[in-house]
Amino acid sequence: MPFNTAAADARAAILTVLSSWSGLIARERKLAPPARTVRSLVEFAVRHIDWLTAHFAAADLTREVAHLVRGAQQVVQPGAGRRVVVGACMEPECSGTLVAVVLPREHGEPNRIVCTADHGHAWPEHEWLRLRHRMERGQTRTAVPSVARTIRWLSAADISHLWHVAPGSVYRLASEHQWRRRNHSGRTYYHEADVHHALSRRVTSV
Structure with missing residues (x-):
C-alpha cells in the first residue's frame, strides 16, 4: 500500500506537541515522564488536566490541541473544511x-x-x-467568521472573498454602482450596505 505522508506528518505533530506538554508537567511537578507514545502521553496529560488548565500557558495548550485536531480531521476527511x-x-x-x-x-x-x-x-x-x-x-x-463579524467597511479583498468576485471586477462594480468609499492607511474600503445591495441582487439573478 502507498505510504500516507499526510497521516505520518499529523501523527508526528501530535507526538511532538504531547511530548512537549507532558515534559512541562513532569518538570514542574517533579514527576517521571511517561513513555513517548501517543496513548501514554494522552493518559499522562489527562491525569493532570486540572493542573494544566490552571497553568498560565493553558491558552497556548488549547490552541495547539485545536490545531492538531484540525490537522487530523483533514487527513481523515480531506477537503471537509x-x-x-x-x-x-x-x-x-x-x-x-x-x-x-x-x-x-x-x-x-x-x-x-x-x-x-x-x-x-x-x-x-x-x-x-x-x-x-x-x-x-x-x-x-x-x-461569525471574522470577515463578516466586525466589518462595516469592506476592502476589495473582503468583497472578493465573500461574493467570489475577481478582485479586478470589484473596482469596476464600485465605479458602476457608485459605492461609498473611504481611504485608510492607503487602502480603499467600501460601504457594506452599498456592496450588499448591488452584489446580492447580482447573485440572485445568476
Whole structure:
C-alpha cells in the first residue's frame, strides 16, 4: 500500500506537541515522564488536566490541541473544511445551532452557515453580513467568521472573498454602482450596505 505522508506528518505533530506538554508537567511537578507514545502521553496529560488548565500557558495548550485536531480531521476527511459554531438559529421556533462550514479554497464550493436542526435554514457567504445584523438585533452572541463579524467597511479583498468576485471586477462594480468609499492607511474600503445591495441582487439573478 502507498505510504500516507499526510497521516505520518499529523501523527508526528501530535507526538511532538504531547511530548512537549507532558515534559512541562513532569518538570514542574517533579514527576517521571511517561513513555513517548501517543496513548501514554494522552493518559499522562489527562491525569493532570486540572493542573494544566490552571497553568498560565493553558491558552497556548488549547490552541495547539485545536490545531492538531484540525490537522487530523483533514487527513481523515480531506477537503471537509472546518466547522465554527456561530450561535442559535434565528428562524422562529427553531432550536438548532448555526454552524459555519468553511471549506478549503481548492474545494470549489462556497462556504455556508447551516442550522443543525434544519438544513433549509442556511446562509451562503454573501448573506453572512445580513445574518450578523439580524443576530445583533436579536442580541444573540455570534462567532461569525471574522470577515463578516466586525466589518462595516469592506476592502476589495473582503468583497472578493465573500461574493467570489475577481478582485479586478470589484473596482469596476464600485465605479458602476457608485459605492461609498473611504481611504485608510492607503487602502480603499467600501460601504457594506452599498456592496450588499448591488452584489446580492447580482447573485440572485445568476
